[in-house]
Amino acid sequence: MKVLIVEDERKVAGFIELGLKEEGYVVDIASDGEEATTLAHVYEYDVILLDVVLPKKNGFQVATELRREGRKTPILMLTSRDALEDVVRGLDAGADDYLAKPFRFEELLARIRALSRRGGAERMEVLKYGPLRLDRLKHEAFAG
């Protein structure tokens, strides 16, 4: 299982990396939003752990971009701010789950396992029904 950790706080990224490696995962770390999208383009990850507050590009922007490009990799957002706002924004941006800091590593593990069981984001950005097409990200609807 290959996991991408997107987290700029080195200590936090550190223990997640150690814990996941002990569980047998292969781990990459990105410390800013741009590095995250670059790595996500190059490699196929089973789960992406995505912090919200990042240099260069924030977590919401990364998630939105990845979804827009059709990537269905499960995304788990890590929030350290007013949880509710971030959670709503995160889920709307395409994240599949969230965890507020500080969190138990065991819980993070369990959620990662649950996400990889679901096998990819079921969320569809463009809904089609017959001649009708609804783009949920661009808020556009087409008929015919």
Place this chain on the structure above:
Amino acid sequence: MPNSPLPVHDRLERLVAGSTELALELSLGGVLRRVADLAAELTGAKYAAIGLLGPDGRTLESFVTHGIPESERARMGNLPKGHGVLGSVIRDGKVLRLPDLTKHPDSFGFPPHHPPMHSFLGVPVVGRRGVLGDLYVTEKEGGRHFTDEDEHLAVLLAARTAAAVENARLHEESARLLEEVQQLQRSRERFFAMVNHELRNALAATYGWAEMLVRKKDPTTIPRAALEVLDSAEGAVALINDLLDLSRLDEDRLKPVFQQVSGELVARQALSRVTPAANAKAVSLRLQVAEQLPTCLTDAHRVEQILLNLLNNAIRHSPPNREVSLLISRDKSWLVFAVQDQGPGVSAEDLVRIFDIYVTKAGEERSGFGLGLPLSRRLAQLLGGELFAVSHHHGGGDFVLQLPVVEPES
């Protein structure tokens, strides 16, 4: 405008109705416009004007007219300066009624583009604490002069005007205070959000590494995990201390203690305190002191606090086996401390942001910088100095603290 003046009774009723409208007017500009219009109407004048004195009690801060078209008003230029006949009404605080303004000894003529004016009635507007300004009407219709009744009405109107002006000013003041309170409220919310964010991050690391210790999956990682727990816990404590300092700074409760301080001494103390952290990363520390440095009248404890922050940042960002240097020099009236590291440095776009406290909206999230730099900058300013970052072409961080050198009296 009627050809013959209205009977006094009607004019009084108009005054009363007009006064009610005035009392309901909340903007100062609105009050002045209504007064000018009402004055002209009540006295049958072609032109009317109201001038309000500014806070210095001598120069006019506003002058609103009635009867002069906007285009001509614009060509006339600045506010009257309170010279001549206009000024005398204010200075004397008495009513002045003239059949011909131009013949008054104080008259010194009109500015260019000013319409000709002859008949004149000027009334001071007197508030609770003295003269607020004055009300003038000129050019009574039909070429006549202003009458006793006109003067009486004008005086009554002036009294109403004073009340309305004071009312409008109070209203504007309270709106301003309300805005201030709302701003403070927003500030408070942002502060709490920031505290929440910073603490969660500091604790996440402590928590996570502690859990690694508890899991005990791989004994070889225990030493590292233990160190990380300690380090992040220290980070959390440092965060709280910084927050306290920032809050004290905000409330003006942080009072520096000024003494003659040797920059070199403070620097050496700071360096010895960060030596363990530097050794842990195999980072070497270098001190370079220029010759003949003056002592500095400043707060040694706060200077050390700033230097510790800069040095710890430098060590944290420095790659292992490289060097962090602290250079002290004099630049005219400044004592300059420069802390340099060989790490990734600060990007141009971050040069300003790193001194900013708040995590703001999406896309502008400040991250991972901690409170040390914002606090250090404010401390530097409290000591009369400044703290800034310099971006290097060859990479590496460079932070400069400058403090004013005040030569002791000898």
